[in-house]
Amino acid sequence: MKMKKSLVAFCLSASLLAVCPTGALADVNFVPQNTTSAPAIPASALQQLTWTPVSQAKSQTTTTATAGQTLNVPGISGPVVAWSVPANIGELTLTLTSEVDKQTSVFAPNVLILDQNLKPSAYFPAEYFTYQEPGVMSADRLEGVMRLTPALGQQKIYVLAFTRDQDLQKTTKLINPAKAYARGAGNAIPDIPDPLARHITDGKLTLKVSTNTSSSILVGPLFGSSGPDAVTVGNTAAPAYSAPAAAPAAAPVAAPAPAVKKEPVLNETESYFNQGIKQAVAKGEIDKALKLLNEAESLGSTSARSTFISSVKGKG
Structure with missing residues (x-):
């Protein structure tokens, strides 16, 4: 929770000039x-x-x-x-x-x-x-x-x-x-x-x-x-749950498909994404850092998330 609060404060301090209307900064x-x-x-x-x-x-x-x-x-x-x-x-x-x-x-x-x-x-x-x-x-x-x-x-x-x-x-x-x-x-x-x-x-x-x-x-x-599921607002009702139909007793049960094993990400690739995440956080570009984190993890990175969190804590 402390890290999240620090991130919010950091995002804001890096972007105040970006959100104020032109010509209205003094007011x-x-x-x-x-x-x-x-x-x-x-x-x-x-x-x-x-x-x-x-x-x-x-x-x-x-x-x-x-x-x-x-x-x-x-x-x-x-x-x-x-x-x-x-x-x-x-x-x-x-x-x-x-x-x-x-x-x-x-x-x-x-x-x-x-x-x-x-x-x-x-x-x-x-x-x-x-x-x-x-x-x-x-x-x-x-x-x-x-x-x-x-x-x-x-x-x-x-x-x-x-x-x-x-x-x-x-x-x-x-x-x-x-x-x-x-x-x-x-x-x-x-x-x-x-x-x-x-x-x-x-x-x-x-x-x-x-x-x-x-x-x-x-x-x-x-x-x-x-986080928790989104709340229901207005007149929108949550979809009703329906249990899946039971398979016929005589039907053979198919074996689950083997999970595709991800190849470990190359050290050079890991370093590339980690450096990009650090630089984005340092510039206040949190949205860019989050995108790099997602892309790195989709490639099998095991250090991108800890790099992101430590970078944010260092700026908080």
Whole structure:
């Protein structure tokens, strides 16, 4: 357990710059994997939510007023939005956008990332989602990019978006359209006030899922495949167990196929993977180190796992 905690802290320290939105480093000062500041949500309440799946390279837009769900938890105001994301496609980049509406109002999102057992793994408060000026194909919006590495053995991770009581007391400064036009045309920027968008509980949220190869935050236990089975969420029922049919008494029992014996991995190959694992951990590339570990063990390595663990402990 101590090693796992050290790894989480190490992954985070190596990837903070990678997960903070461009231009917002001076304004955002928090630790995503310190989930103690997030609202405490009972596991039973999370399991009752319906989690909308979002596939790779796809976007899912949700209007909280019509498709939001109720979660009666102190500190959370209004409806919440719940998504599930595939966890077996590699490192993930999640881009969450909250659009400013025509009434100059916006939903200030907070995001809680949960592993496949609905255990909180990262928390991104409203301050993380910073104002982005409108573009040719985009409106005024709050936006944040989250880079995550699901631990091995998971099929899904979960993304919960909500707003808090204290967020509703704040506003977001937008850019005056006249200023934006003047800047785009290369004219002198007029000295006029910028509008303020008030924060509300009804909003339009869009989650986009893609893959990445950069350092990111580990979601879930280090060796996820050896952990407990994923919990059942929403209306998804666990498959019923059916006992295998008994073979006829007269049917001959086939002898089990002999196990294929793996040839021991060559010393040069063992050294190559061990060195690669050490270098990846030293650079904070934990996802790359895990891939090298898997590949080495598939070839018959007996030292790759201990090399990985000792390297992580040395950095923790």
